[in-house]
Amino acid sequence: MKVDHSLPLEYGTEQNRLNILGFWIFLGAEIALFGTLFASYFTLVDRTGSGPTGAEIFEITPVLIETILLLTSSFTIGLGIHAMRLGKAKAMITFFAITLLLGLGFLGVEIYDFIVYIHEGATLQTSGFTAILFLTLGTHGAHVTFGLFWGAFIILQVIKRGLTPETANKAFIFSLYWHFLDVVWIFIFSFVFLKGMM
């Protein structure tokens, strides 16, 4: 296998470069997926029936905590990739581990939020609004959950095999995925929560 050492490790081979491009194309499709969810959300947001409205169940504090956690995790994984490019596997693993812990914290607060909603009478079946709310938040939360497992396996592989063109490539692609989840959350934060609470 030909490895070009003038490039960062994760771009070192032709296959690596194409893997990264392919993942960007997948992210393009994910943007479209979340676009359909937002379109449905805006259509159903006022269809609350006899259930609660967004303004009644949303609370600023947990939402703000979730936002800070995910934003910071996006920063730390960026630092992880930076450390990886410096060849510092240990620092990279530390940053990745911090990222996953922050992600876990995010998920914990989101699950807590879901439980609060359900206690306040907003379940998946309550109204068009609550159904699309849980679907939109849940699709994002499921992505985060998946990312936690994915990231954990990446860390294990880097510990086992060290930084090779393959492991660096996988780690970089995982970082793209994780940053993307933050991008989606920015829109959820703005157009589901802040819009719903104003």
Add this chain to the structure above:
Amino acid sequence: MKELFPPKQVLGFVFSIVLTVIALSVYFLDMSFELAMTILLITAFIQAAVQLVVFMHAGESKDKKSIYTTLYYGFFIALVTVFGTLLTLIWGYY
């Protein structure tokens, strides 16, 4: 230790926090719906751009063109879906 915190990414993070605080103004301050949506649209899209360009290095490889094309295409599809839905189903232009 210092080399582990590149200024570009630290600045990107600080900028994201600032944009989040600006977005929060729609909650804490009294303003019209139109102004609030304008602020949110601006802060959300700038923040998304910061993530994509600063953190995800969208423009660093020779696939830059293809990556930006797929991103613009994805955002185009999402925006047409969202605003097309709003136009026909909510705002009543059909």
